[in-house]
């Protein structure tokens with residue numbers, strides 16, 4: 262039996278991970294199976310244990326709403342997973358469960374390598390202070406931006422999160438955003454899901470070079486539309502991040518780095 266891998270979540274039907282990982286496996290000639298696995302909302306731990314102990318499961322990608330439960334389940338954590346408080350990649354080796362979080366590596370690679378936009382010395386505004394943002398902060402910080410400001414609807418969540426990083430990151434409500442231009446805005450709120458645009462002060466668009474919506478939508482999001490209206494040159498959505506985080510998970514499991522260009526090119530049609 263091939264080594265078994267899966268993405269686990271609830272719901273899971275919409276996930277593109279099986280197609281992405283099957284393409285990676287084919288390209289790198291790795292004999293493995295990758296499926297989508299629905300866990301009951303109160304049955305995540307049982308499902309993971311069954312997969313690893315009885316179904317030849319070697320690795321799982323974890324998605325909504327189980328990333329924090331996955332974090333709690335691990336015997337060992339990567340640095341990024343420990344800081345994020347969330348795990349999107351589980352590996353099973355010698356009876357132990359290892360947890361990693363590849364979301365931050367995914368977004369940084371998409372921005373800096375796929376789109377050649379260096380984060381070093383840039384002024385970065387991040388919208389949102391939930392799980393999605395927590396998962397990517399440290400890898401972004403490791404690129405040495407000039408400043409990071411986290412703005413959130415509930416200001417206290419942003420200040421608490423920023424405080425975890427000392428004076429390297431500032432945070433507050435949307436009204437507290439410093440009145441200045443930013444080089445880049447990353448939208449990590451769930452606003453796009455609801456068809457909403459976070460209240461970004463117009464002054465933030467001055468000199469703005471890149472906008473990144475961590476959410477993906479074929480027809481664009483309110484945030485990417487906002488970016489278009491302000492003539493932002495580089496406007497990206499979460500599709501590239503999805504492929505790059507998958508590639509890093511694949512590397513953790515198999516020790517081989519899949520190429521992502523051909524998968525990225527096919528993604529909008531999957």
Ligand code: ATR
Nearest residue numbers: 389390391392393394414415418450451452457459
């Ligand atoms: P996720 O894991 O996707 O980050 P989450 O932890 O529930 O989900 O966080 C959702 C984020 O989107 C939060 O920052 C939330 O703001 P609050 O902390 O104030 O709730 C933000 N959010 C959700 N809907 C929003 C909207 N319509 N406008 C602005 N921010 C929104």
